[in-house]
Amino acid sequence: MDGESHRQHRQPRDLRFLKMHGLGNDFVILDARAGSEAMTPALARALGDRHRGVGFDQLAVIRNGAGVAAEIDFWNSDGTEADACGNATRCAARLLMAESGLAAVELRTGRGVLRAEDAGGGLTRVNMGAPVSDWRAIPLARDVDLDALPIETPLRVRPGAAGMGNPHCVFVVPDAEAVDLAALGPRVEHDPLFPRRTNVEVVQILDRETIRMRVWERGGMITLACGSGACAAAVVTARRGLTERGVTVRLDGGDLRVDWRDDGVWMTGPTALVFEGRLSHDFLAALA
Incomplete structure (x- = not known):
């Protein structure tokens, strides 16, 4: 997906967010289910700046989705989009399960529909689906041995x-x-x-x-x-x-x-909600 052209929207007067992490892998979570989505590559970059913004390893935008608890879009701090983020999916799932009282939810991502469950003890697990083994879909530039990639590094091992x-x-x-x-x-x-x-x-x-x-x-x-x-x-x-x-x-x-x-690769671990915040008008106006 092209992060420079996907879902350009007018920025709202106020933009609230959550800061969460899974094992220190930290995220800004935006809830756009009320129709206030304002995500652009410029806003993703500004939010991702740890000195002048909020800072994150990845940004997750929660949107309404038909037949699922929600749809999740992922953004990198450089303003590009990603189809998957396991720990951010677990964080979003934990929020949605707490909100609904359900012990399991399904979320639609660029990876497909992923099932997440309360694993007990404060842990959340998510099925990340089957690993991709087609070189075109990973994607790679050409057909090679997936267990011995022709990449030369000082490590002198084939990844x-x-x-x-x-x-x-x-x-x-x-x-x-x-x-x-x-x-x-x-x-x-x-x-x-x-x-x-x-x-x-x-x-x-x-x-x-x-x-x-x-x-x-x-x-x-x-x-x-x-x-x-x-x-x-x-x-x-x-x-x-x-x-x-x-x-x-x-x-x-x-x-x-x-x-x-x-049935797929299941990943289990903790999540933490750190704080809730609101972006200032001046911060948003500077991006207009």
Whole structure:
């Protein structure tokens, strides 16, 4: 989708938002179900600025949707759109379940209709769907071995690819902490093999049911967690026979549980509502 042309709307006089996070993977949530949607690439960029805006790893806009609890649109801090964000989906689902009193909801995203459930103990799980294994749909620029991508880096290992509604490039390494992710991330994100750029994960196998992961998210940042990235890492390591199909993913922000089942990849973890706010008239007027 083209973030520069999709859903341009007049900005309202007031724009309220929520700040949430899942394991430190932080989000601004806008509820546009009342018809006050004002999302533009410029507003996404302004909101995403951690010095002059609110700051987020990803922005989620909740909209009315036929046959589902809601539709969710995702925006990156650089003003582009994304089809998927696992942790933001869990955050939005937690809000909607609390609002409705339901223990499960279905949400329509660019990834399709995703089912989210209350997992108990303050945890929320979401079915992120089956991993994408068609090179055209990930997307890649050409047909290659998904477990040995022809990408040369100082790591001297061939990464694997998986699509979870967005592209992921997963490096399995001996020591995830030793990788200079700030240098590796942008280099791989913009590799010609990924025409829509890619998220980049470095993964260390701790045992067959536990992996350590660090992530560079498409759009230019290292984040404390990434739900779709955790799912992609679990898929790549299981596909290579290095782990079971159910793993605990240890991220900088905490642990996610990922289970690759016959009906899709389920991801379970905590969410937190941090604060509610309202954007000032001056802030919005500066974007007009």
